[in-house]
Amino acid sequence: MAIDPTSPVPKYSQLRDLLLDWIVETGLSVDDPIPSERELGQGYGLSRMTVRQTIDLMVSEGKLYRVPGKGTFLARPKIEMSLALASFTEDMRARGYRPGAQDLVRRVLPASGSTARAMGLAPETPVHHIERLRTADGEPMAVERSNIPVDLAPGLDRHSLAGRSLYAVLEQEYGIILDSGEQTIEAGVCDPADAKLLGLPQGSPVLSMRRRSFANGRCVEMATSRYRADRYTLHSRLDPRR
Ligand code: 16G
Known part of the structure; x- marks a missing residue:
């Protein structure tokens, strides 16, 4: 296949599709x-600028990565996250990755006005505030900030969550089995602190998620998470409308 100069599809975008096909056809490995x-410019009869535009696009999509002075390489496929009330640990294991967690902040705080409202709590109700760096096969994937009412899980701050599942601790130590939840997802960019934790340049794209999970009608956790957009994709099954 070649670039079609009469097509309304921009050339950099045509080259992207051709390269994606080429990657599959040649069986290129990560x-x-x-x-x-x-070589690409010569091969496809395109200017260096157009080729660079394509590569920049594919790098920002997480399909390729550059090593200065060495070249451009095929990136690992993104991790597919399912939209379910699963824990990070379960989700990663199901996909064949080794999940991990690094405790960053563990404190008991009075819930802020917005947190209390979102969780159906009286203002300033004490909550466990937990910030963790989540890893898959040792690689930073997400920064998660959770709030859990202290009365539901007294003493939770004494349990280390380094390398341990929060949902498993809630279930095993407090008998809390989450039975429903809701989540919003929007595009965002790394602030300086998250960029440092995730090992990304400041301003890199992230998937910004806000989840509330419930057990027996009470909000157990309200979490805001920032997932690397270069490593994650969301997958959801679609059922017909009833
Ligand atoms: C998921 C949840 C997070 C929860 C964590 C528990 C999202 C966006 N977030 O990552 O709210 O705290 O699972 O995982 O899905 P764990 O049981 O492995 O600690």
Whole structure:
């Protein structure tokens, strides 16, 4: 296949589709190099600028990565996250990754006005505030900030969550089995603190999620999470409307 100069599809976008096909057809493996910008320009009859535009796009999509002075390589496929009331640990294990958690902040705080409202609590009700860096196969994936009412899980602050599932602790130590939840997802960018934790340049795209999970009608957790958009994709099954 070649670039069609009469097509309304921009050339950089045509080249992206051609490269994606080429990656599949040649059976390119993760970390294998793709041809240089000069070779691609010559091969497809495109200017260096157009080729660079395509590569920039594919790098920002997480399909390729660059190593300065070495070239451009095929990135690992993104991790597919299901939209379910699953814990990070369960979700990662189901996908063949080794889940991990690093405790960043563990404090008991009075719930802020917005947290209390969202959780159906009286203002300033004490909540466990938990901030964790989540990893898959040791690689930083997300920063998660959870709030859990202290009366539901007294002493939770004494349980280490380093490398341990919060949902498993809630179930095993407090008998709390989450039975419903809701989640919003929007596009966002890394602030300086999250960029440092996730090992990304400041301003990198993230998936910003806000989840409330419930047990027996009470809000057990309200969490805001920032997932790397270069490593994550969301997957949801669609059932017909009833
Ligand atoms: C998920 C939840 C998070 C929860 C965590 C528990 C989202 C956006 N967030 O990552 O709210 O705290 O699971 O995971 O899905 P854990 O049981 O492995 O600690």
